[in-house]
Amino acid sequence: MSEVIESKILRHRIENIGSLPTVPDTLRKLSRIMEKPNVSLTEIAGFVQSDPALTFRILKMVNSAVYGFPGRIASVSHAIMLLGLNVVKGLLLGVSVFELMQKAMTGLYEHSMGCAAAARIIAQKKGLREPEEAYVAGLIHDIGKVVMALEFTKAYEGALAFAETEHISIMQAEKKFFADNHAPLGGVLSERWRFPKKLTEAIQYHHQPRSAVLFPLETAIVHLADILTKARGLGFSGDQIVPIVDDAAFDRLELSEEDIIDVFQELEGSIEATQEVLQQ
Amino acid sequence: MIKVTSDKLQPGMRLAKPVMNKAGMALLGEGTELTETWIARIQDMGIEGAIYVEGKLEMEVPINEMLAALEKRFPSAHGNPRMEMIKRAAEKHIRKLYE
Numbered sequence: 001m002s003e004v005i006e007s008k009i010l011r012h013r014i015e016n017i018g019s020l021p022t023v024p025d026t027l028r029k030l031s032r033i034m035e036k037p038n039v040s041l042t043e044i045a046g047f048v049q050s051d052p053a054l055t056f057r058i059l060k061m062v063n064s065a066v067y068g069f070p071g072r073i074a075s076v077s078h079a080i081m082l083l084g085l086n087v088v089k090g091l092l093l094g095v096s097v098f099e100l101m102q103k104a105m106t107g108l109y110e111h112s113m114g115c116a117a118a119a120r121i122i123a124q125k126k127g128l129r130e131p132e133e134a135y136v137a138g139l140i141h142d143i144g145k146v147v148m149a150l151e152f153t154k155a156y157e158g159a160l161a162f163a164e165t166e167h168i169s170i171m172q173a174e175k176k177f178f179a180d181n182h183a184p185l186g187g188v189l190s191e192r193w194r195f196p197k198k199l200t201e202a203i204q205y206h207h208q209p210r211s212a213v214l215f216p217l218e219t220a221i222v223h224l225a226d227i228l229t230k231a232r233g234l235g236f237s238g239d240q241i242v243p244i245v246d247d248a249a250f251d252r253l254e255l256s257e258e259d260i261i262d263v264f265q266e267l268e269g270s271i272e273a274t275q276e277v278l279q280q
Numbered sequence: 281m282i283k284v285t286s287d288k289l290q291p292g293m294r295l296a297k298p299v300m301n302k303a304g305m306a307l308l309g310e311g312t313e314l315t316e317t318w319i320a321r322i323q324d325m326g327i328e329g330a331i332y333v334e335g336k337l338e339m340e341v342p343i344n345e346m347l348a349a350l351e352k353r354f355p356s357a358h359g360n361p362r363m364e365m366i367k368r369a370a371e372k373h374i375r376k377l378y379e
Contacts (some may be wrong), residue, residue: 063300074305227366228366230353231350231353231354231366231367231370232370232373233346233349233350233353240353241352241353241354241355241356242353242354242356242357242363242366243356244356244360244363245362245363245366247362250362257365257368257369257372260365260366260369260370261369261372261373261376264369264370264373265373268377272281272283272330272332275330
């Protein structure tokens with residue numbers, strides 16, 4: 001029996017993401033900027049513009065027809081004005097970790113883009129004022145997995161294989177190797193990067209939406225978006241079977257069968273959006 | 281919606297999504313019917329990405345395989361009305377993709 005990696009070690013590594021040698025340069029720099037209190041628009045825009053590949057991807061992302069502003073956003077500052085700093089920070093994080101995501105788990109990026117699109121349309125149906133925030137929550141809800149796979153590669157591979165042979169969820173399989181699972185660890189990262197509590201809670205509790213006390217609606221949205229993306233079989237998140245939806249979260253959203261079909265329809269669009277963003 | 285490269289464009293095709301340049305600015309809007317002139321300009325601009333035109337997508341995986349995979353993903357649906365509803369919606373959606 002392999003040893004379980006302690007919570008203290010896990011959290012220590014995660015909290016030092018800005019100085020880990022295994023973390024690619026862009027993400028490390030981005031992480032350091034996001035950790036600062038009161039980071040300015042100019043600082044973020046300046047950072048992005050210094051990296052042409054990043055600029056390309058972030059503009060593709062905001063302009064992709066699926067995202068809702070087809071062909072109208074020409075600069076990073078413009079994007080920040082329209083979408084707000086937190087959404088742009090989240091999108092930046094999403095585009096900077098996609099290589100890592102593919103390395104951690106083939107298909108995790110498709111899963112994340114799908115979950116983002118699903119969360120946004122559910123948020124729209126529920127009349128949330130900023131559906132882009134739900135999009136971002138969906139995009140980075142599995143960020144904990146990325147860092148776990150990057151920093152504890154062997155153990156994470158073990159967890160993936162264990163989930164497959166035992167026919168259990170990746171979250172259950174993680175328990176055999178790690179003291180904490182990807183959801184609370186993702187929450188630690190979200191706090192570290194100074195994302196609003198709304199986003200942190202949705203990431204932290206996406207597998208146990210009942211624990212969300214401040215933002216139960218947003219958390220329920222990400223919880224269901226994750227399950228619907230798995231139901232459609234889009235991408236791969238480590239789960240071979242669709243996890244059971246939380247009764248209370250599902251009932252809170254009051255979606256009809258037609259609403260759910262609309263979400264699946266939106267997922268088809270996300271497949272193309274993913275390919276567009278990854279073109280370069 | 282079908283995805284094609286610029287050399288496969290034919291007059292009479294209708295854009296299902298705007299054609300964008302590298303900076304993400306729209307050059308031609310959604311719904312534009314392509315003429316020989318437009319096609320030549322798109323090709324001159326060196327648009328490398330995919331262009332989306334209206335039409336029915338060819339599904340790569342046969343429907344039986346898609347439905348069998350769906351069945352396998354959902355051992356959890358049995359006796360759980362919420363999961364049954366999600367599964368039913370997914371099945372209807374998949375069937376619609378093949379119509």
